[in-house]
Amino acid sequence: MIDKNTISESYNEKQREAIAFSGKHLLLLAGAGTGKTKTIVGRAEYLINQGYRPEKIQILTFTKRAASEIVERVKAGISDQDVRSLNGSTFHSWCNQLIIKFPNLFGAANYTVIDPDDQLSIMKMACGAASEDYGKTRLKPQQLLDLFSFARNTRINLTETLRKLLFKGKDDLQTTEDINALKPQVELLIKEYQSQKLRQQYLDYDDLLLVVANRLNKDAEAREILAKAYDHILIDEMQDTNPLQWYLLKPFENICHLFCVGDDAQSIYSFRGADFKNVHLFQERVANSEIKVLDKNYRSTQEILDLSNWLLETSPINYNKRLTASRGAGKQPTIVNVANQFEEANYIANHILESFSEGGNSFTDFLILSRSQYYTRPLQAVFLQKKIPYQTFGGRKFLEAAHIKDLVSVLRVINNPMDEIAWIRFFTFIHGIGAVRATSYMSEVMRIEPENVHGLDLTSIIPGKEGIKAKSYYDAAYQNRGNVKMAIKDLYKTMEFDLAMKYSKDWYEKRKGDFPVLEILSENYATLGEFISEGILDNSANVAGSNTLGGSKINTAELKDHVTISTVHSAKGLEADVCFVLNVSPKTYPSAYSLGNIEEVEEDRRVLYVALTRAKNDLIITRSKESINAYHHQTDKDEDDTSDSAYFLEGLPEHLALQTSPKSFTAPVTDAKKANTIDLDLGMDFS
Numbered sequence: 001m002i003d004k005n006t007i008s009e010s011y012n013e014k015q016r017e018a019i020a021f022s023g024k025h026l027l028l029l030a031g032a033g034t035g036k037t038k039t040i041v042g043r044a045e046y047l048i049n050q051g052y053r054p055e056k057i058q059i060l061t062f063t064k065r066a067a068s069e070i071v072e073r074v075k076a077g078i079s080d081q082d083v084r085s086l087n088g089s090t091f092h093s094w095c096n097q098l099i100i101k102f103p104n105l106f107g108a109a110n111y112t113v114i115d116p117d118d119q120l121s122i123m124k125m126a127c128g129a130a131s132e133d134y135g136k137t138r139l140k141p142q143q144l145l146d147l148f149s150f151a152r153n154t155r156i157n158l159t160e161t162l163r164k165l166l167f168k169g170k171d172d173l174q175t176t177e178d179i180n181a182l183k184p185q186v187e188l189l190i191k192e193y194q195s196q197k198l199r200q201q202y203l204d205y206d207d208l209l210l211v212v213a214n215r216l217n218k219d220a221e222a223r224e225i226l227a228k229a230y231d232h233i234l235i236d237e238m239q240d241t242n243p244l245q246w247y248l249l250k251p252f253e254n255i256c257h258l259f260c261v262g263d264d265a266q267s268i269y270s271f272r273g274a275d276f277k278n279v280h281l282f283q284e285r286v287a288n289s290e291i292k293v294l295d296k297n298y299r300s301t302q303e304i305l306d307l308s309n310w311l312l313e314t315s316p317i318n319y320n321k322r323l324t325a326s327r328g329a330g331k332q333p334t335i336v337n338v339a340n341q342f343e344e345a346n347y348i349a350n351h352i353l354e355s356f357s358e359g360g361n362s363f364t365d366f367l368i369l370s371r372s373q374y375y376t377r378p379l380q381a382v383f384l385q386k387k388i389p390y391q392t393f394g395g396r397k398f399l400e401a402a403h404i405k406d407l408v409s410v411l412r413v414i415n416n417p418m419d420e421i422a423w424i425r426f427f428t429f430i431h432g433i434g435a436v437r438a439t440s441y442m443s444e445v446m447r448i449e450p451e452n453v454h455g456l457d458l459t460s461i462i463p464g465k466e467g468i469k470a471k472s473y474y475d476a477a478y479q480n481r482g483n484v485k486m487a488i489k490d491l492y493k494t495m496e497f498d499l500a501m502k503y504s505k506d507w508y509e510k511r512k513g514d515f516p517v518l519e520i521l522s523e524n525y526a527t528l529g530e531f532i533s534e535g536i537l538d539n540s541a542n543v544a545g546s547n548t549l550g551g552s553k554i555n556t557a558e559l560k561d562h563v564t565i566s567t568v569h570s571a572k573g574l575e576a577d578v579c580f581v582l583n584v585s586p587k588t589y590p591s592a593y594s595l596g597n598i599e600e601v602e603e604d605r606r607v608l609y610v611a612l613t614r615a616k617n618d619l620i621i622t623r624s625k626e627s628i629n630a631y632h633h634q635t636d637k638d639e640d641d642t643s644d645s646a647y648f649l650e651g652l653p654e655h656l657a658l659q660t661s662p663k664s665f666t667a668p669v670t671d672a673k674k675a676n677t678i679d680l681d682l683g684m685d686f687s
């Protein structure tokens with residue numbers, strides 16, 4: 001038995017107590033930079049050293065990146081070969097693995113996981129099939145999907161979902177009547193979507209969680225089976241769990257031990273149904289549980305924490321949190337007022353290049369945080385111009401790129417011949433086949449008896465040269481169906497010419513390089529089904545060098561020195577020596593859309609808090625001069641609007657940050673010392 005005194009000196013007393021926790025369930029409430037991630041790593045190591053089997057310990061995180069970081073760190077700390085079976089994944093990926101691992105238990109192993117694009121196609125089919133009802137709703141298919149997903153994730157009823165998402169929470173008589181009028185059609189369309197999905201054997205992301213959660217909540221035998229498979233579940237970012245994830249975790253209360261870490265002040269996923277107050281109710285909800293607290297910050301200097309603490313203190317919510325820096329004092333944060341985005345981008349690029357050439361910093365020391373990836377385009381352009389290597393986090397994922405989806409569609413129909421969306425994508429890829437013909441060929445495929453559909457000859461369905469082409473693609477993949485990498489390699493060889501034609505505009509610059517990457521990615525998967533479902537959920541391959549991969553979350557350790565540009569939402573758990581937080585301007589923090597809604601304003605405050613607390617030594621905040629001036633102009637006019645929540649940095653005490661503006665790019669002009677009177681003759685000859 002190892003006691004807490006034998007745990008490494010690199011942990012502080014409170015961390016050690018948490019690591020060696022011997023009760024049933026624990027919530028570790030800890031502020032930013034207080035060592036949550038480090039403590040999870042320590043807990044996993046400790047449990048393995050205690051003799052628990054690594055495969056019976058599951059680490060759950062919100063991003064694949066966080067999961068692999070934790071698992072890699074545990075592996076680095078323990079030399080034993082066995083540690084390879086330690087598993088870290090996102091909630092969705094874990095449920096997917098359970099479905100594959102226990103095909104009988106969950107009964108969904110032959111289903112295909114679909115991404116949001118595919119979901120939209122199915123919802124469109126559902127709306128088409130029930131067009132009369134759909135016409136009455138005046139909702140878009142995407143809105144219907146959002147309603148469905150929100151209701152499932154928050155587990156609130158349709159009436160309240162409609163009220164919240166479509167009627168801004170209003171509960172007057174007219175709204176109630178409007179909701180009642182809309183409900184039957186929305187219900188019908190959602191049910192139609194669900195039955196289309198089931199018929200074609202698809203699971204959307206929410207289904208993955210529900211399939212597992214329903215079975216475990218309702219079936220004692222299922223709980224017994226999983227109790228044999230798991231001893232401990234370690235959950236990161238507990239404040240971001242939504243009611244559906246709580247529903248999934250609930251049965252584990254009696255299956256194994258839960259070790260949860262979270263920070264209420266970093267909860268930024270309420271749009272997915274997360275509620276930071278959940279962590280406050282932990283002990284009421286989880287029997288036999290305890291709470292411990294970490295409050296010493298190891299990441300940042302006290303000046304960075306002072307600014308972050310101030311931001312939370314100006315909130316009407318009591319977070320009861322004041323972080324102190326174990327590292328002591330450092331540099332004052334800077335606020336840079338910029339004239340426009342190009343000035344901002346040039347300022348950042350020059351700052352980085354100066355620090356780099358002065359020899360003190362490498363590119364990885366810089367982290368740039370923005371609310372949206374879109375906002376960083378001018379910055380990326382300037383970085384390209386100035387040859388600053390960078391990597392982006394957040395944004396569209398690798399396997400969602402059109403050229404990749406074309407190739408994967410062929411693999412999908414081989415894996416699941418009921419996959420209608422994939423058949424249509426496959427057929428319409430062939431030059432000369434449009435949506436109408438593709439749909440009719442797809443219907444013909446659907447009429448084939450299930451036992452004859454595997455390895456079918458597509459020339460018997462599609463006449464002429466298009467049929468020959470379709471057959472060549474299908475066969476290239478089908479013949480290699482037992483070997484994912486070979487299937488991709490052969491299929492790509494067969495499709496390459498047509499892919500290059502379809503995407504001729506940017507084939508060489510943007511797309512061609514992705515296919516070798518896809519092959520490398522496939523090495524991680526044993527079967528086509530696994531590749532398709534896991535790959536779609538999580539394409540964080542340990543590979544780099546592809547343009548499209550720029551938008552995905554890839555393992556930074558594999559990349560050379562680079563700056564990281566990330567959305568704040570993807571920056572959870574990141575830290576850097578120098579951190580730029582972009583555009584902390586009025587109407588962005590909080591967002592213009594949040595104003596008037598206290599919950600949304602406070603979520604925006606937490607987003608900014610997450611951003612500020614990523615910096616270790618140097619925090620540089622930019623904001624737009626123009627929007628500050630407009631804001632002050634507006635508040636001068638409208639004296640009633642004195643709320644601090646209208647702009648978070650309003651009222652910032654001077655000593656908390658230094659203000660500056662970038663040096664002007666044009667050389668300063670020297671005027672005459674004496675002011676002359678104007679000399680203006682008519683300037684023309686009238687002769």
Ligand SMILES: Nc1ncnc2c1ncn2[C@@H]1O[C@H](COP(=O)(O)OP(=O)(O)OP(=O)(O)O)[C@@H](O)[C@H]1O
Pocket residue numbers: 010011012015030031032033034035036037038039263266297298299572573574575613
């Ligand atoms: N006991 C300790 N001694 C020295 N350094 C520590 C200690 N605990 C954590 N750290 C360091 O503090 C930094 C923050 O730790 P970590 O990333 O684990 O915090 P966190 O609580 O997960 O942060 P956040 O929630 O803000 O992402 C890391 O650089 C880590 O190595």
